[in-house]
Amino acid sequence: MDTYRVARLPARLRGFALPDTSKSPEGYVEAGDYLVLEEKARHPTPDTDYARLVAPQLSGLDTWVCTRWRTQRYAALVSQERAPAMARLSFDSEPLAVSEERLFVLLGAFVDYRYDVSRAYYPWALQGVRVPLAPPRLNNCCTFVEALLVKAFSEAHGAAFSWDMRRHRQMMIASKTDYFFPVTAAVESGMALLAPSVDVPPHPWTLIQGWRSQWGSGHTFLVVDFHPETDKVLVLESNFACGLDGVGYRGLGILLDVGLQSPADWWTGSEVWTWRSICSTWSSQR
Numbered sequence: 371m372d373t374y375r376v377a378r379l380p381a382r383l384r385g386f387a388l389p390d391t392s393k394s395p396e397g398y399v400e401a402g403d404y405l406v407l408e409e410k411a412r413h414p415t416p417d418t419d420y421a422r423l424v425a426p427q428l429s430g431l432d433t434w435v436c437t438r439w440r441t442q443r444y445a446a447l448v449s450q451e452r453a454p455a456m457a458r459l460s461f462d463s464e465p466l467a468v469s470e471e472r473l474f475v476l477l478g479a480f481v482d483y484r485y486d487v488s489r490a491y492y493p494w495a496l497q498g499v500r501v502p503l504a505p506p507r508l509n510n511c512c513t514f515v516e517a518l519l520v521k522a523f524s525e526a527h528g529a530a531f532s533w534d535m536r537r538h539r540q541m542m543i544a545s546k547t548d549y550f551f552p553v554t555a556a557v558e559s560g561m562a563l564l565a566p567s568v569d570v571p572p573h574p575w576t577l578i579q580g581w582r583s584q585w586g587s588g589h590t591f592l593v594v595d596f597h598p599e600t601d602k603v604l605v606l607e608s609n610f611a612c613g614l615d616g617v618g619y620r621g622l623g624i625l626l627d628v629g630l631q632s633p634a635d636w637w638t639g640s641e642v643w644t645w646r647s648i649c650s651t652w653s654s655q656r
Contacts, residue, residue, distance in 0.1 A: 373449040375406040377421050377437065383444055385433030389413055389420035397428045399435055403454035406447065407432055407567045421447065424570050426457045432566035453571050453598045453645075466530065466560040468522045470575065476522055477606075477630045480514065480617040483507045485610040492517050497524040498534040511590045512552065514608035514617055515577065516541040518592075523561050533559060543579075543588065549654065550579045552590050571596045571645045572603065580652025589652065594619075597637035601644040604636050613641060 379402060384395035389410050408422040419438040425431065437445040461467035479493035483504075490513035491504040497520065501513075509517070516538065523531045539545065540555035548554055556562035556577050565576065572578070572593040581588045591607035605620035618624035621641030622633055636642060 373451055374453045375409075376448050376450055376454055377404050377406050377423055377435070378402075378446045378448065379404065379435070379444070380446075381444075383435045385423075385425060385428060385435055387430070387434070389422075389434045389436075391418075391436050396430070396433060397425075399423060399425050399427075399433060405453060405456070405570050407570065409447065421445065422566075424456065424566060426459050426573065430566070431563065452601065455598045456571070456573065456596075459573050466523070466527055468526045472522055472526065473518065473575070474630050476518055477617070477625060480509075480518075480608075481625045481630075483509050483514075483608065483616045485608055485614070485616050486510060487610075494521055496520050496533060496538070498532070499538045501538070509608050509617070511608050512542055515552065515590050515592060519556065519561055519577075523559075531560065541590075549581060549584060552579045553577055569649075571598065571601075578648075578652075580648070581654040582652060584654060591620075593648075594632055595636070596645065600637045601646055602637040602639075602642045603645050603648060604632055605643060605648070612643075 379399060381401050383399050385397050385399050386393055387396050404423040404425065406421050406423060410420045413420055417440050418436055420434050421437050422432055422434050425433045435445065437443065437447065484507065486508040487510050490509045491506060492501045492513065493504055495501065495503065496517070520533050524533060537555045537559055540551040543551045545551065557564050562577055574595045576593040578593060579588065579590050591605055593603050594606050595604040607620060608617045612620045613623055614620065616624050619628055619633065619636070620643055622628050622636060622639050
């Protein structure tokens, strides 16, 4: 991705689930700059153009807007090197969500973990699953993400949140029927919303399953934050690379050295990866 396609809205526009203004709108998109996911010119007639935008304020995270009707244009579509700043999603009204503060607290259990691709032990038992418990304090990318997220959601929601061996096997990618089983498990269990596109920068606390080559070299990790001015991403992972041996922030260091919370001005780190670097390294991801 060399540039980002951006729609500049000078005024508020109605958003639609489909590129069809004859349908009822699903909400409004305020004036500002928005990432474009898809464009339909002269659709469904030569009189109108549409664009599908990333719209975090709407429940589906994306929406269609009419950008032109005959000679009247409602938005300017441009290409630029930087992604526009996106509104940080709020899940305060979501019935199944956990607080960011709770996730940071739980990270404390992983401070002295080391990375081992073939041996993994959990800091706690998981709902509906029998897993090996530490010590030794070793884990890998999949077991770290599962341990953190399932613990947080099961504590927050009890019986309203369900986890079992089928979900656990999905997190471990035990079957080749789905390249992105960890993401599938998170979405189907209610822990996550599916992103509207793999091409746009991630919102804070995005779960990603990426592959350098299918079934050849995969990685499961979390993007805690995105800095649009620099295109940098704050990656939280268990890894034995990029300055890590265990759980930490990519390019910054393990939790024992940098702390649990997002480091201040993390995007200024010279070894912190950009979103473009993530996309080019894991060319197949979700």
